[in-house]
Amino acid sequence: MSATIHVRGSVSIPESELRWRFSRSSGPGGQHVNTSSTAAELSFDVAASPSLPEPLKRRALERLANRLSAGVLTIRAEEYRSQQRNRDAARVRLSALLAEATAPPPKLRRPTKPSRRVHERRLENKRRRSDVKRGRSSRWRSD
Secondary structure, X not given: OOOEEEEEOOEEEEHHHEEEEEEOOOOOOXXXXXXXOOEEEEEEEOOOOOXXXXXXXXXXXXXXXXXXXXXXXXXXXXXXXXXXXXXXXXXHHHHHHHHHHOOOOOOOOOOOOOOHHHHHHHHHHHHHHHHHHHHHHHHOOOO
16 A cells, blocks of 8 residues: 555555554454454544645534544555455545545436426326326226
8 A cells, every 4th residue: 555545636644654453353263363453443633634624624613513533534455364464455445435525515406397388298198197197097997
């Protein structure tokens, strides 16, 4: 994996801004799981990062508010038996999370009204369908 984490456009985070902690992982691994620290915990201080431009930082802090603790985002990866693969998985997740959190807001939808012709055509089709159904019911009726 590269020494920087790509966020979006020309924005990337250098490895020096990341803090790593390793612990024993739960899950598969047999006796190996009891002896090695393969679970990787990645911490990134979003609030104090000099790599994120101010508008992106504000947007990320707002959108990730429920995942942050004192401005720090923590990601734990323990799905692999190898520490290196867990580190890579945590980096990928951080990149995806920050890319989504710093994305520009979606364009607002301008409400529109259907044209008069479309409205009339819809009503005409409803009338036609109604006549067809009415014709079916009276044809089979025996009085």
